[in-house]
Amino acid sequence: MFDVPVGQGPVHLTLRMGPKLTRPVPAEVTEALLSAQITATAGERSGFQLAFDLTKNGLINRALLPEGFFDPKTRIIVSVSVKGTADVLLDGLIVRQEVGASNQPGHSTLTVTGEDLSLLMDLEERTDRYPNLPPSDRVLAILRRYSDYGIRPDVYKEKVAQPPHQDLRVHYQTGTDLQYVTELARANGYTFYLEPGPTPGRSSARWGPEIRLGIRQHALNVNMDNNSTVDQLTFSYDGTAREEPQARWQDPGTRVSTLLPQPPISPLRPPLGRRPTPALKRRTLSGTAKQQREQAEAELLARAAVSADVISGSGSLDVNRHGYILQPRQLVGVRGAGRAYDGDYYVKSVTHTLRPGSYQQNFTVSREGLEARSAYVRP
Amino acid sequence: MADIEPYENALDAIPGAHPYPRSSRYHDADIGIHRQADGTEVRYTKRRLLPPLPPQPEAGDAQDESRTHTVSAGDRPDLLGRRYFGDPAQWWQIADANPVLDPRELTDEAGQVIDVPLPGNGGERRV
Numbered sequence: 001m002f003d004v005p006v007g008q009g010p011v012h013l014t015l016r017m018g019p020k021l022t023r024p025v026p027a028e029v030t031e032a033l034l035s036a037q038i039t040a041t042a043g044e045r046s047g048f049q050l051a052f053d054l055t056k057n058g059l060i061n062r063a064l065l066p067e068g069f070f071d072p073k074t075r076i077i078v079s080v081s082v083k084g085t086a087d088v089l090l091d092g093l094i095v096r097q098e099v100g101a102s103n104q105p106g107h108s109t110l111t112v113t114g115e116d117l118s119l120l121m122d123l124e125e126r127t128d129r130y131p132n133l134p135p136s137d138r139v140l141a142i143l144r145r146y147s148d149y150g151i152r153p154d155v156y157k158e159k160v161a162q163p164p165h166q167d168l169r170v171h172y173q174t175g176t177d178l179q180y181v182t183e184l185a186r187a188n189g190y191t192f193y194l195e196p197g198p199t200p201g202r203s204s205a206r207w208g209p210e211i212r213l214g215i216r217q218h219a220l221n222v223n224m225d226n227n228s229t230v231d232q233l234t235f236s237y238d239g240t241a242r243e244e245p246q247a248r249w250q251d252p253g254t255r256v257s258t259l260l261p262q263p264p265i266s267p268l269r270p271p272l273g274r275r276p277t278p279a280l281k282r283r284t285l286s287g288t289a290k291q292q293r294e295q296a297e298a299e300l301l302a303r304a305a306v307s308a309d310v311i312s313g314s315g316s317l318d319v320n321r322h323g324y325i326l327q328p329r330q331l332v333g334v335r336g337a338g339r340a341y342d343g344d345y346y347v348k349s350v351t352h353t354l355r356p357g358s359y360q361q362n363f364t365v366s367r368e369g370l371e372a373r374s375a376y377v378r379p
Numbered sequence: 380m381a382d383i384e385p386y387e388n389a390l391d392a393i394p395g396a397h398p399y400p401r402s403s404r405y406h407d408a409d410i411g412i413h414r415q416a417d418g419t420e421v422r423y424t425k426r427r428l429l430p431p432l433p434p435q436p437e438a439g440d441a442q443d444e445s446r447t448h449t450v451s452a453g454d455r456p457d458l459l460g461r462r463y464f465g466d467p468a469q470w471w472q473i474a475d476a477n478p479v480l481d482p483r484e485l486t487d488e489a490g491q492v493i494d495v496p497l498p499g500n501g502g503e504r505r506v
Contacts, residue, residue: 010465012498081498084464084472085402136383157386209386 011319011359014086016077016200017069020149028059034109034355036078038090040328041349042210043182043191046116048078048090054099054108061108070097070112075149077200080325080354087325088197089352091150092116117149117203118194121178128173131166134158135184139192139207142177150201151194156208158188159268160298169292181207187295189268189302193329211330212270212346216378218324219333220317228336229322233315235341237370241310243281245303247288249296257289260297265305272331272344273369277310309366313337313345319359326350326361333377334365343372399424404471429475448495454486463495472496 015030016022032053040046054061064070071094078090094114102108121142130138136157143153164171173180184207185192191210196203222230250257285303288296313334319325326332328350335342345365353360399405409425448459460470474482476494485493 014497081464083402083466084460084469084498086498140383154384155382156384156388159386208384 009357010083011354012081013354014079014081014200016079018075019073020075022075022077022201026059026064029064032058032060036352036354038078038352038354039349040089040116040352041193042329042346043185043193044349045118046090046092046194047114048076048092048116049111049113050076050078052110052112053106054101054110055106056108060110065099065110070094070110072096072114075117076112076114077196079197079200080352080359082319082325082359083323087327088200088203089325090116091194091196091201091203093119095119116194116196117146117151118178118205120146120149121181122176125176126173129170130173131170132164133171134162134164135188136207138171138173139181139184142173142181143205143207145177146205150203152202152204154195154204154206154208156190158190158298159209160188160294160301162292162294162298165292186306187302188298189305191329195329209268210346212272214331216344217327217330217332217347218322219335219377219379220315220322220326221336222315222334223336230315230317233313233334233337235311235313235337237277237311239277239310240280241307242277242279242368243283243303243307244279245283245285245300245307247285247296247300249291249293250289260288260300263297263301263304265301265308268301268305269308269368271369272346272367272373273311274371274373276369279307308368309346310368311341311370312348312364312366313341314362314364316360316362319361325352326363328363332365335377340370342377343367343374344377402466402468404475429478432476432478446495446497447492450486450489450491450493452489454489456482456485459486459495464498 013030013033013036015025015033017025029052032055034051034053036048036050038046038048052060060069068074074094076090076092076094077088079086079088081087092114093116094112096113098111098113100109100111130141133141134157136155140153140155143151143155181192190208192205192207194203194205220230220233221228222233244262247260248257249260285299288299291299317326326347328347330347331344332347333344345367348364348366351362353362399408405424405427408427411423411425413421413423415421448463456470456473457467459473461467464472470482473493473495474485476496477485479485
């Protein structure tokens, strides 16, 4: 890749910036980009850090920085195309900037740090009531407020239906929109995250189960001589991570409290490993007795499902060698790690590190049992 | 689109439902289902419409959407794809930007100027 002239390699990066609607940045800004680091995690906010070369008489130092081009709440979109196929990696807002002025020429840098667009939902505290709305309707009502940033809701009905009853209880929101939506997702075993793309300026807000079915991404090869695409891959099996929650629920009519039955988690999380791991710990959920029965059941299911992932792996890969961008929050196959650890995994988080001439990814994957269910992975 | 999907939809993606990889020009094409006389269903790829061409830039306006290439002797569409996108199989992006019927028309005459879209401009693609 180093022998290819600038602008003709297989990896191209496009930066767009602007207050709410973005446009491509001047060529000087792209040329000054020293490194970009973008982290995307399932169920959490994504973050980014971009470093620019701050030349003394360059365009950034002379005009753009004083004019507020890099001010907080400026929107920034990073898209990368590998071999002509474009992917939006980030759609976020700048939160802080740091200027490191150095005595040595060429060592002054401007670093901007920020988070993805869900920061917008975390800015303002709000108290609101949602009478007679089930959780997914409440999430949809909240997400509609952010459509002018191109956020498209992708909301699914909850697994355990919770019919609302405004004579019994009216649901209140305290705190920010993001806190409330994340809390609702956690109570149902779902995740909430913003997925940038498919085109720059748009993103979809997913409130639903993790994507653990469907087409796998191109497999990660390790320990396969010149066919290996991953530099290193470490697996760990934490036996105490999985716990079996128990919940009691009290019938308000008869005052009899019953122990709720253990729900099967496979509809929420289809198994990826052949040998499921046993739950070593057992703990009791607090506060479920006074909830509605459906709510308590949903919370029991959510706790059982979230703690099921006991096997986690982490590693790094070079996109040039792998040939594809590894996307977070999807399934991927692993081969070459031995009989116990081969097979399909869920990609929990990915950190993209881009520099001129290199594109590295660090990732973590997880699943709930040893041994692959299928004899093949998608190559 | 701002609707709540039933829970079952979240996990019902059929593996292999869309046979084309993301780098293919048919990735965005709709898949139709034809029902034969005996009731069997056959999947087929629907006709693919070209994405709209970008408007002609005014004089002095910054060219954001594409750059130009002057054809020289020995150029071929796949060589241009290799040169501008890093992948010879991406020549169709250049053919889309200069609507031609036959991709060989792109590089027929040395000296003619063709548009090359910038990589990373997602355009109208969906995932």
